[in-house]
Each structure stands twice: as C-alpha cells, then as structure tokens.
Amino acid sequence: MDWGTFLSQLPIVVIVIVGVPAVLVAYIVGTEYLVRLLPDAFRPRVRPWIWVGPALIFVFGFLILPAILTAKTSLESGAGDFVGLQNYQRQLGDFPTGGAWIAIRNNVYWLILYTLVALGFGLLLAVLFDRVRYETFVKSLIFMPMAISAVALGVIWKFMYWYQPPGVPQTGTVNAILGIFHQDPRIWVQDPSVDNFAIIAAATWGITGFAMVILSAALKGIPADLLEAARVDGAGEITIFRRVIFPLMMPTVVVVGTTLVIFALKAFDVVYVMTGGNFETDVLANRMYKLLFFSGNQGGAAAVAMILLAAVVPVLIFNLRQFRAVEARR
Amino acid sequence: MRISSFKVVTIVALGAAMVLAACGGNSSSGNTTNGKIGGTVHFLGTWSGSEQDSFMAVIKPFEDQTGVTVEYEASRDQDAILTTRVTAGNPPEVASAPSPALLTKFANQGKVIALNNVLDMGKLNSEYAKSWIDLGSINGKLYEVYAWGSLKGLVFYNPKVFQQKGYTVPKTWDEMITLQNKIKADGTTPWCIGLESGAASGWPGSDWVKEIVLSQSGPSAYDSWWQGKTKWSSSEIKQAWTTWGQVLGSGDSNVYGGKNFMVSTNFGDAGNGMFDSPPKCFMHNQGSFITDFFVKAKPSLVAGQDFNFFPLPDVNSKYTGAHVVAGDTMSMFKDTPQARALMKYLTTAEAQDIWVKRGGKTAINNKVNVNDYPDALQKNIAQTILSAKIAKYDAGDLMPPDMKNAYWSAILQYVQDQSKLDSILSGLDKVQATAYTT
Amino acid sequence: MSVAAAADRPGTAATAARFSPQWIAGRLSGVVLHLAVIGLTVAWMVPTIGILFTSFRPFTAINSSGWWLALSPPFQFTLDNYSKVLSTSNLGHSFFNSFMISIPATIIPVAIAAFAAYAFAWMKFPFRDWIFLAIVGVLAIPLQLSFVPVLSFFVAHGITPSALPPGLQYLPVWLAHTGYGLPFSIYLLANFFRALPSELFESAEIDGAGTLTVFFRIVLPLSVPALASLVIFQFLWIWNDLLVALIYVGGQPEVAPLTVTLANLTNSYGQGYHLLTAAAFFSMFVPLIVFLSLQRYFVRGILAGSVKG
Structure with a gap:
C-alpha cells in the first residue's frame, strides 16, 4: 500500500477508531437518558435489558441460534428427515473403540491434563512472579507462546518432536535431550502410548500464559493492606496464601478453570496440524470437523457437537453454585 | 473515566504502528478500459507460496488483454472453506475444484455451472485427451477442466551413486526386487519413505498401493475399486498391499529408519537421504513435484545429473505403460463474463505454457510444445504422460472423502504392523459400505 | 515455593x-x-x-x-527467512487490514460485554442466572457449525465485503468476532464486577449517583486489570485468527489479514514450512507490544485507592 492509498483510507480509519467507541458510549448514555424519562417503578425493570440487550442479540444470533439449529440437525438424516437418535447411536454405539469413543477418551485426557497443568502452572507463575521486580519481563517471556497462532504452534512442536533413527545426530529438541541421558530416540506424536500426552504438552505450553495473565490480574486485585494485616498477625506466607490469597482468588480460579475446560473440550487446531487425529489422537472437535467437511455428514457432526455441549453442563452447574455463593456473601 | 484513558493509549500505540505498517507494501488499482471486458473475477485456489507466484504469472497476460482483475485467494482448507461459502450462497466465481467427490456433490445440488456452453468444446476436444475431459464430466456434462497435471509413481534415484555402485535402472518389477535385494546385500538400505503430512498423513503410501493395483490387476479392477464395487479384502486389492509389503520388507527392513522414520518424517524431506554421503537410501517413489524439494534442500543438485527417475515398473507386463496421474482443476460457481473469459483462457496452450516454462508443472493441453520444459527431466515426465498407454486418475481423490481418509489412516496402520493387514482391510470394507451412500 | x-x-x-x-x-x-x-x-x-x-x-x-x-x-x-517473510507480496496492506479488523473487533465486544457483565453482576432481572449460564455454555459450540447460518444471513442482507462501502468491508468479521468473543468477555468481566465490594455501590447510591456514574466512575476504573487482560486476549485471538477471516471476508488481497498472507508462505505441498518460524516471530511482535503496553495496569492497589477517593 502506498501513501496515496493510505491517505485515501485515512478518513475511514479515523471514523472507525473514533466512531466505533463513540457509538457504543452514545448507546448506553442515550438509552439511560431515555430510561430516566420513565416512571420510577419501571426503571429497574427496563434498565437491565438495555445493558444486556446488545450482548444478547449478538450471542443469540451467532451462537445460540446455530446451537438450536445444530440440535435439530443432530436428529436428522442427510436428506433432512427426522431419524430420532440414530446419529447419536452411530457416534456412541460401539463402546469402547468405535464411533466417537476414542475421541471422548482423549478429550478426558485433555480435560484433566491440559486444565490442571495450565491452571497449576499459571497460578504458580503468577504468585512467584508477583514477588520479583523483573515481573513484567518474565511474564512477557511466558506470554510469548500465546502470541503464536495455533497452526504455527503445531508446526513448531513438530520440530521439537523430530525423529532420526538411533545412531544419527538428532534434530528434534526432545530426542536430543533424551540422547544426553543415553536413551534411544523415540517417536512422540505417532506412538499411541505417548502421543496424546505429547500433543497436550504442546497445547499446554501455549495456553499457560493465558492462565497466568488472568490469575495475575486477580492477584493484583487483592488489597495490600489485607496481606499486611495478616503478616502483622504473624501468619506464615503459606498460611497467607491458603487462608487469604487463594480464597480471594477462588472466583477467578473458577473462571480460568472453566474456560480451560471448555478449551480442552474444543481442542482442535493443534491436533489437526500435528496428526489430523491419526494414531489414536482424535478429539471430538476434530471428529466433528471431519464429519462436517470431509464426510458431508451434517447429522453426525451435529451429534458430536451436542455431546460437547452436554459435557459442559456439569461445569455450568458448578459455576452456578459458585456465583450464588459469592452473592450470598455480600 | 480511567477506562477511556487506557483505551486512548492503546489506540494511539496501535495507530502509530499502523502508520508504520502503511509505509511498506503496494496496492493494485483498478484500471478502466475501452472495449475490454473489465471488472473483476474472484479465484479461490490451492496454490500458495512459489506456486502462487507462478499462477499470477499465468494470469498476467489475461489481465492485460481483457482488463479483468483477478482477485486470487489461496486456501489450504479448500474443502472446509469452499463448502461453507458455496452452501451459504457466497462462492467465488471460479475455484480450483476440490476433490472430484465433493464436486459431484455440488453438481448434484446444482451449485456448480456446467461448462459445455462456456468453453469451445470442439477446440477442447481437439486439444485435450479424451480421458481428461471424461474425468471432469458428470452425467455427460463438463463441470471441471484440468490445466496442469502431474505424474505419480516416479522412482527417483541418484545416477552418480548408481554408476559408482554398479546398479542398473530396473525395467521390470522383478528386476526392481532384484536390485532391492542387491542393495540390501551390500549392507545398505534401498528405500526412503516419508508418510507424515499433517492431517493428510499416509497419502504417500496410498500412492504406492494404487500404482500397484493399476499395474498388477489392470484398469478395470482399478476403476471398480475406487467406485466401491470391489471390496478391500478382495484378492486383487489385498495382493497389492502384500506386494507393497515386499517392498517394505519384513520388519520394514528395506526402508531407512524403519516404521518410526516412515510415520514421523514429512514426505517432502524423506527423499533427501539419497544425496547424503554415504547415501542413507537409494530410491524414492514420489510424484513429479518432488524434484523442487530436492533442490530446495540441497541447492547444488542438478536435475538429470544428481537425480533422475524411472517409472515404477509394472507388476504385470500385460499392463505396461499404466500410470497414475493427478491434476489441477478449475470449476465455475458463478456465471459472469469475466469468469467465462478466465475459464477459456486457462484451457489454452498459451496460458498453460507459462507455468510449464517456469517449471514444476506438466500441461494438459497437447498443443504445448514439449521443448518448452525447462530441463530434460521435466520434458521426460511430460513425454511419459503423453505416451501413457493407460492413464488413470488418482484413486484416492476419486473416492468419497471418508473413504480416502480411512485409506490414508490404513496406510499408517499397515506400516506399523504388516501382520494386521486382514483386520485393516476389513475395517476399510466397513467404511466402504457406508461412505458411498451419503 | x-x-x-x-x-x-x-x-x-x-x-x-x-x-x-x-x-x-x-x-x-x-x-x-x-x-x-x-x-x-x-x-x-x-x-x-x-x-x-x-x-x-x-x-x-x-x-x-x-x-x-x-x-x-x-x-x-x-536473514533469508526474514527477508522472504518481509518481501511477501501484499504484506504492508495485510498488516493494515489486520489492524482494521483487530481494533474494532476488540473494542466492540469488550464494551458490549462490560455493559452486559455489569447488569449480570449488579442488576436484578428475571432468568438472569439462566441467561448467564446459557452464554457461558455456548462457548463450547464449535464455531464451524455457526458459519453456514451466519454467512447465509450476511449474504442475504448484503453484509459482504463486496457489497459494503470501502472501510466498512470488514464489518462482517467485526460482527463475527463480537459474537464469538462475547461469551468469554462477559463471563470474565461479570466475575470481576461481582467481586467488587457492595459497600461501594451502597455509598454511591447514598450520594445519589446514577447508574452511568457508578459504571464509568467506579466499576470500570476498579476493573482495569481485568479489562486489560481481556483486551490483551481478545486482541490476540483476533490477530491470530485465520479461519473466521477466511470465511467472512475472504483472502483476497484488499481485505486479507496478516495471518492469511503469512499462511501463503508455504506452498500447497507444505513446502517452505521453515519460513513459519520467522513468520511466527514477525507476527508475534504486535500482540507483544499490546501486552507490554497494558502490563502497567496490572498493579496492586487500584482498588484500595479508589475506595478512599
């Protein structure tokens, strides 16, 4: 793009950058002004819908409506006839190795390992880094993998897991480290006994920065005087963490944990790039993708998506209890 | 209002970066023309990187002649993106057709435009081999045309090493097996095979099997197989797998690095071992495109001198001259004058010749001069395609996508444990039973 | 530890x-x-x-x-890999496109989510908790399933890059990223807003401050670390997005973001994958600047200071 074109775009750039926030602020200020014209009794009934309204429209149009259509499709054949639970039966019929079961097993691995390791490391790093002066520096180093797209991440970790036959200099980092300990090189992402863990490790490396940044933001929200008071009372640092810091961070830990659980359920890109679901590494989202675009099996894909949605329900119930507890406290 | 101040900071920072970014790059301006068609045509293709540069070179004279701007976009996930856009009613005017199976689906839904009234069919019939036109036809109507093709089943070798070791190029399958045994007896490894290709892993092995099916059991067995009429567990198909098993050797001892190397090495890197000293392997079976990978990995290699090829010998001499081919196709999804002009242009010898001269592609139009290929090796490939007695399109691409994916996965399972062949094939039979109906 | x-x-x-x-x-x-x-x-x-x-x-x-x-x-x-990346055709324009997509697609969902999160955290209305749960739940919907219905709607109503005036041609992808980004944004912000001490609101009400004043003067300033982290991630996800952009605006040069252009570094056989390492560092640069410039809002004591003030 040359300067002339850029200058011709400049008014649009300005309009977009100034206009978009202006429209948003004008919406909320303008509607609030209108609400004030209403009689007192109506205001609390109307106001919430004005504040949640735009969000509801977007979420409904982009996600809830497609979800409803998906639920409908999951009960239909390719020709659009109602077939009851046939699509589910095809996905869940052949326990334990047929249909979607390998993918479900792998999603359970993802759910446990990816969520716990990312959450645990994120918390550990957030708490440790909070205590050093060069916090910003180390945090941005941990954050860096977040800034790599999933496709690049998959390619890069293929480099990490590269394999050369024993006796030949290794080009992959992981096998080279094995070599230092006089172990034979092995294949990582093609061997069903380790490949799920190798892929989850790559994905976890990429997401830990996410957990760290949000948990760190929550940590900063804990009033310093609260911690000081505890220290003055002679509490040890571990006690302070357990009794003061962790309970106050709990709502955020739940948020990050829930998000990670949903990411684990939706895990797709890294698997798609690294193995495409071969070697028993399939996951539900990848299975759905293949059914949708390769097999043209809309019904099957929709059924897999509904299984994913169903898996979120326990997490939602936990969340409901959690925020009711927060409300009860205030 | 602290929020707004931090927003402003962000915006200022990003705005500054944007100004910097705007300094580089260039833009294309639409040119108004007199008497030319003008306007734009969108092309969704699979070529990217250096291939995209070649395609843009092909397009350049077209844009100059007609005044039409070709808006080219490349996509790796052609199946996903094209399916979504076509289904939602927002297709590009022209697209490199996805797998023939997906095209059939679009044709049945009436979402792709028949080309019989778009192209000069008389001219096309005289310049294209009938088999290429048949490949693009569904129920007697032409829905896709081929511009460039590639030849599969080329066994690459290092002529210098062959000469030094006293190996000769095999003419028959038996000679090849003899050569393979001789290489092993010398304490070296005959083959390099790499099967890794991300989500498409396994396809290089599927090439082996389909080439063997064609030259062992013949074209009619081949057709009935990809059409889903012959079972995978049938004797013809099973025989092809076991024949490939002989190449791999018991415990994959004929392949460099064995099964671990095969499944973990990218198909594009696998052949490079032939050029190490001492060579890690001596032969590598791949499509004609692979020569570019050789040269990129070792820029000092010279086509013809450091690497050459012989066609994978025919297992059954009855089917001598049988070759598996693949090609780049185009289909039209919206009927506009610009799209019509582009489709016409791409089928001409003039257009195809541009890429031929740049190297890496073989033209389908038989009016393209054989002497335009940049080196002897590519000319040889073109002549092999032109002189092929039996040319069959890639069976995997002709199968429904489900079948194709299962086939690729089966290759990966087979190289890991050849003794499981029967259960692998019965698994493929199960997929075959459902894949063709949806 | x-x-x-x-x-x-x-x-x-x-x-x-x-x-x-x-x-x-x-x-x-x-x-x-x-x-x-x-x-x-x-x-x-x-x-x-x-x-x-x-x-x-x-x-x-x-x-x-x-x-x-x-x-x-x-x-x-x-430096060959970098010079190849930097000489990719259309790089400058796609860099510009990436900003034109990412900035509004970050501001819109964060602002809308802040409004909604405030209501979910501090207002009472029927079905509040159930609506909230539904919004979190649909985070699990694979985006691919929404492409066809949403794109059909856009096409039917003329919301496509070729039908929109210049400058607004990114509108479909702004709307899409807003829709897809809202559930997480609302979830995160509502959680932070809910944790604010209720005395704040009580004292504000006694002072006679209106809803807008409470929101802009108390809630937002006190949630700056949460807003900063949300902006970082929303920006990052959009910056690195390939699929949503390809579906809604396409990959043609005038609208293609950086991810689309960089993905084209490798050819259709995947050749040239080594360039992705240089490309990864090149495109990492901008999210890193965003991260570093918002880092300074991650400071302790915002809450304590504001309560007094």
Missing part, C-alpha cells in the same frame, strides 16, 4: 537484624525464589528459543542439524 514465599517482603526479612539466623534465612529464600523464577522461565523458553534460532538458520541446516548447533561452527546464520 515454601521457602521462597518469605522473600522480598519488607515485613519479614528486612526487619531482622543483619546476619541473624532470620536474616540469613530471608536472604537464602530470596535466592531460591530467584532461582525458581529464572529456572521456570528458562525451561518454558526452550521451544521459543528453538524457534528463534531456527528462524535465523538456512533451510539446508534446519533439515540436517538441531538448532542448538547454530552456536557451534560453522556458524550458519542467515
């Missing part, structure tokens, strides 16, 4: 007498803390360092030896 915990705390180590056992223990734990922080960071960085080195090596070397050998003779370093 147990030993490390006491370090750098003015209340413990610093007040102990020099060379007393407590003083030595404090110093030691400080050392352990720094060792732990640096050790973890370095271990975490191994793949990143690997990519960085690889991005400066010629393809022939990448293929035949490990990246750590770049530090030993023959020192094979090259």
Whole structure:
C-alpha cells in the first residue's frame, strides 16, 4: 500500500477508531437518558435489558441460534428427515473403540491434563512472579507462546518432536535431550502410548500464559493492606496464601478453570496440524470437523457437537453454585 | 473515566504502528478500459507460496488483454472453506475444484455451472485427451477442466551413486526386487519413505498401493475399486498391499529408519537421504513435484545429473505403460463474463505454457510444445504422460472423502504392523459400505 | 515455593537484624525464589528459543542439524527467512487490514460485554442466572457449525465485503468476532464486577449517583486489570485468527489479514514450512507490544485507592 492509498483510507480509519467507541458510549448514555424519562417503578425493570440487550442479540444470533439449529440437525438424516437418535447411536454405539469413543477418551485426557497443568502452572507463575521486580519481563517471556497462532504452534512442536533413527545426530529438541541421558530416540506424536500426552504438552505450553495473565490480574486485585494485616498477625506466607490469597482468588480460579475446560473440550487446531487425529489422537472437535467437511455428514457432526455441549453442563452447574455463593456473601 | 484513558493509549500505540505498517507494501488499482471486458473475477485456489507466484504469472497476460482483475485467494482448507461459502450462497466465481467427490456433490445440488456452453468444446476436444475431459464430466456434462497435471509413481534415484555402485535402472518389477535385494546385500538400505503430512498423513503410501493395483490387476479392477464395487479384502486389492509389503520388507527392513522414520518424517524431506554421503537410501517413489524439494534442500543438485527417475515398473507386463496421474482443476460457481473469459483462457496452450516454462508443472493441453520444459527431466515426465498407454486418475481423490481418509489412516496402520493387514482391510470394507451412500 | 514465599517482603526479612539466623534465612529464600523464577522461565523458553534460532538458520541446516548447533561452527546464520517473510507480496496492506479488523473487533465486544457483565453482576432481572449460564455454555459450540447460518444471513442482507462501502468491508468479521468473543468477555468481566465490594455501590447510591456514574466512575476504573487482560486476549485471538477471516471476508488481497498472507508462505505441498518460524516471530511482535503496553495496569492497589477517593 502506498501513501496515496493510505491517505485515501485515512478518513475511514479515523471514523472507525473514533466512531466505533463513540457509538457504543452514545448507546448506553442515550438509552439511560431515555430510561430516566420513565416512571420510577419501571426503571429497574427496563434498565437491565438495555445493558444486556446488545450482548444478547449478538450471542443469540451467532451462537445460540446455530446451537438450536445444530440440535435439530443432530436428529436428522442427510436428506433432512427426522431419524430420532440414530446419529447419536452411530457416534456412541460401539463402546469402547468405535464411533466417537476414542475421541471422548482423549478429550478426558485433555480435560484433566491440559486444565490442571495450565491452571497449576499459571497460578504458580503468577504468585512467584508477583514477588520479583523483573515481573513484567518474565511474564512477557511466558506470554510469548500465546502470541503464536495455533497452526504455527503445531508446526513448531513438530520440530521439537523430530525423529532420526538411533545412531544419527538428532534434530528434534526432545530426542536430543533424551540422547544426553543415553536413551534411544523415540517417536512422540505417532506412538499411541505417548502421543496424546505429547500433543497436550504442546497445547499446554501455549495456553499457560493465558492462565497466568488472568490469575495475575486477580492477584493484583487483592488489597495490600489485607496481606499486611495478616503478616502483622504473624501468619506464615503459606498460611497467607491458603487462608487469604487463594480464597480471594477462588472466583477467578473458577473462571480460568472453566474456560480451560471448555478449551480442552474444543481442542482442535493443534491436533489437526500435528496428526489430523491419526494414531489414536482424535478429539471430538476434530471428529466433528471431519464429519462436517470431509464426510458431508451434517447429522453426525451435529451429534458430536451436542455431546460437547452436554459435557459442559456439569461445569455450568458448578459455576452456578459458585456465583450464588459469592452473592450470598455480600 | 480511567477506562477511556487506557483505551486512548492503546489506540494511539496501535495507530502509530499502523502508520508504520502503511509505509511498506503496494496496492493494485483498478484500471478502466475501452472495449475490454473489465471488472473483476474472484479465484479461490490451492496454490500458495512459489506456486502462487507462478499462477499470477499465468494470469498476467489475461489481465492485460481483457482488463479483468483477478482477485486470487489461496486456501489450504479448500474443502472446509469452499463448502461453507458455496452452501451459504457466497462462492467465488471460479475455484480450483476440490476433490472430484465433493464436486459431484455440488453438481448434484446444482451449485456448480456446467461448462459445455462456456468453453469451445470442439477446440477442447481437439486439444485435450479424451480421458481428461471424461474425468471432469458428470452425467455427460463438463463441470471441471484440468490445466496442469502431474505424474505419480516416479522412482527417483541418484545416477552418480548408481554408476559408482554398479546398479542398473530396473525395467521390470522383478528386476526392481532384484536390485532391492542387491542393495540390501551390500549392507545398505534401498528405500526412503516419508508418510507424515499433517492431517493428510499416509497419502504417500496410498500412492504406492494404487500404482500397484493399476499395474498388477489392470484398469478395470482399478476403476471398480475406487467406485466401491470391489471390496478391500478382495484378492486383487489385498495382493497389492502384500506386494507393497515386499517392498517394505519384513520388519520394514528395506526402508531407512524403519516404521518410526516412515510415520514421523514429512514426505517432502524423506527423499533427501539419497544425496547424503554415504547415501542413507537409494530410491524414492514420489510424484513429479518432488524434484523442487530436492533442490530446495540441497541447492547444488542438478536435475538429470544428481537425480533422475524411472517409472515404477509394472507388476504385470500385460499392463505396461499404466500410470497414475493427478491434476489441477478449475470449476465455475458463478456465471459472469469475466469468469467465462478466465475459464477459456486457462484451457489454452498459451496460458498453460507459462507455468510449464517456469517449471514444476506438466500441461494438459497437447498443443504445448514439449521443448518448452525447462530441463530434460521435466520434458521426460511430460513425454511419459503423453505416451501413457493407460492413464488413470488418482484413486484416492476419486473416492468419497471418508473413504480416502480411512485409506490414508490404513496406510499408517499397515506400516506399523504388516501382520494386521486382514483386520485393516476389513475395517476399510466397513467404511466402504457406508461412505458411498451419503 | 515454601521457602521462597518469605522473600522480598519488607515485613519479614528486612526487619531482622543483619546476619541473624532470620536474616540469613530471608536472604537464602530470596535466592531460591530467584532461582525458581529464572529456572521456570528458562525451561518454558526452550521451544521459543528453538524457534528463534531456527528462524535465523538456512533451510539446508534446519533439515540436517538441531538448532542448538547454530552456536557451534560453522556458524550458519542467515536473514533469508526474514527477508522472504518481509518481501511477501501484499504484506504492508495485510498488516493494515489486520489492524482494521483487530481494533474494532476488540473494542466492540469488550464494551458490549462490560455493559452486559455489569447488569449480570449488579442488576436484578428475571432468568438472569439462566441467561448467564446459557452464554457461558455456548462457548463450547464449535464455531464451524455457526458459519453456514451466519454467512447465509450476511449474504442475504448484503453484509459482504463486496457489497459494503470501502472501510466498512470488514464489518462482517467485526460482527463475527463480537459474537464469538462475547461469551468469554462477559463471563470474565461479570466475575470481576461481582467481586467488587457492595459497600461501594451502597455509598454511591447514598450520594445519589446514577447508574452511568457508578459504571464509568467506579466499576470500570476498579476493573482495569481485568479489562486489560481481556483486551490483551481478545486482541490476540483476533490477530491470530485465520479461519473466521477466511470465511467472512475472504483472502483476497484488499481485505486479507496478516495471518492469511503469512499462511501463503508455504506452498500447497507444505513446502517452505521453515519460513513459519520467522513468520511466527514477525507476527508475534504486535500482540507483544499490546501486552507490554497494558502490563502497567496490572498493579496492586487500584482498588484500595479508589475506595478512599
């Protein structure tokens, strides 16, 4: 793009950058002004819908409506006839190795390992880094993998897991480290006994920065005087963490944990790039993708998506209890 | 209002970066023309990187002649993106057709435009081999045309090493097996095979099997197989797998690095071992495109001198001259004058010749001069395609996508444990039973 | 962590007498803390360092030896990979496009989510909790399923890049990223807003402050760390998005973002994948600037200060 074109775009750039926030602020200020014209009794009934309204429209149009259509499709054949639970039966019929079961097993691995390791490391790093002066520096180093797209991440970790036959200099980092300990090189992402863990490790490396940044933001929200008071009372640092810091961070830990659980359920890109679901590494989202675009099996894909949605329900119930507890406290 | 101040900071920072970014790059301006068609045509293709540069070179004279701007976009996930856009009613005017199976689906839904009234069919019939036109036809109507093709089943070798070791190029399958045994007896490894290709892993092995099916059991067995009429567990198909098993050797001892190397090495890197000293392997079976990978990995290699090829010998001499081919196709999804002009242009010898001269592609139009290929090796490939007695399109691409994916996965399972062949094939039979109906 | 915990705390180590056992223990734990922080960071960085080195090596070397050998003779370093990335055609324009997509697509969902999160956290209305749960639940919907219905709607109503006036041609992808980004944004912000002390609101009401004043003067300033982290991630996800952009605006040069252009570095056989290392560092640069510039809002004491004020 040359300067002339850029200058011709400049008014649009300005309009977009100034206009978009202006429209948003004008919406909320303008509607609030209108609400004030209403009689007192109506205001609390109307106001919430004005504040949640735009969000509801977007979420409904982009996600809830497609979800409803998906639920409908999951009960239909390719020709659009109602077939009851046939699509589910095809996905869940052949326990334990047929249909979607390998993918479900792998999603359970993802759910446990990816969520716990990312959450645990994120918390550990957030708490440790909070205590050093060069916090910003180390945090941005941990954050860096977040800034790599999933496709690049998959390619890069293929480099990490590269394999050369024993006796030949290794080009992959992981096998080279094995070599230092006089172990034979092995294949990582093609061997069903380790490949799920190798892929989850790559994905976890990429997401830990996410957990760290949000948990760190929550940590900063804990009033310093609260911690000081505890220290003055002679509490040890571990006690302070357990009794003061962790309970106050709990709502955020739940948020990050829930998000990670949903990411684990939706895990797709890294698997798609690294193995495409071969070697028993399939996951539900990848299975759905293949059914949708390769097999043209809309019904099957929709059924897999509904299984994913169903898996979120326990997490939602936990969340409901959690925020009711927060409300009860205030 | 602290929020707004931090927003402003962000915006200022990003705005500054944007100004910097705007300094580089260039833009294309639409040119108004007199008497030319003008306007734009969108092309969704699979070529990217250096291939995209070649395609843009092909397009350049077209844009100059007609005044039409070709808006080219490349996509790796052609199946996903094209399916979504076509289904939602927002297709590009022209697209490199996805797998023939997906095209059939679009044709049945009436979402792709028949080309019989778009192209000069008389001219096309005289310049294209009938088999290429048949490949693009569904129920007697032409829905896709081929511009460039590639030849599969080329066994690459290092002529210098062959000469030094006293190996000769095999003419028959038996000679090849003899050569393979001789290489092993010398304490070296005959083959390099790499099967890794991300989500498409396994396809290089599927090439082996389909080439063997064609030259062992013949074209009619081949057709009935990809059409889903012959079972995978049938004797013809099973025989092809076991024949490939002989190449791999018991415990994959004929392949460099064995099964671990095969499944973990990218198909594009696998052949490079032939050029190490001492060579890690001596032969590598791949499509004609692979020569570019050789040269990129070792820029000092010279086509013809450091690497050459012989066609994978025919297992059954009855089917001598049988070759598996693949090609780049185009289909039209919206009927506009610009799209019509582009489709016409791409089928001409003039257009195809541009890429031929740049190297890496073989033209389908038989009016393209054989002497335009940049080196002897590519000319040889073109002549092999032109002189092929039996040319069959890639069976995997002709199968429904489900079948194709299962086939690729089966290759990966087979190289890991050849003794499981029967259960692998019965698994493929199960997929075959459902894949063709949806 | 147990030993490390006491370090750098003015209340413990610093007040102990020099060379007393407590003083030595404090110093030691400080050392352990720094060792732990640096050790973890370095271990975490191994793949990143690997990519960085690889991005400066010629393809022939990448293929035949490990990246750590770049530090030993023959020192094979090259800027070729970067010069290839920088000479990609249309790079400048797609960089511009990426900003034109990312900035509004970050501001819109964060603002809308802030409005909604405030209502979910501090207003009462029927079905509030159930609506909230539904919004969190649909986070699990694979985006691919929404493409066809949403794109059909856009096409039917003329919301496509070719039908929109210049400058607004990114509208479909702004709307899409807003829709897809809202559930997480609302979830995160509602959680932070809910945790604000209720006394704040009570005192504001006594002062007669309206809803808008409470929102803009109290809620938003107090949630700056949460807003900052949300902006970082929303920006990052959009910056790195390939699929949503390809579906809604397409990959043609005038609208293609950086991800689309960089993905085209490799050819259809995947050849040229080594360039992705240089491309990864090149495109990492902008999210990193965003991260660093918002870092300074991650400071303790915002809450304490504002309550007093």
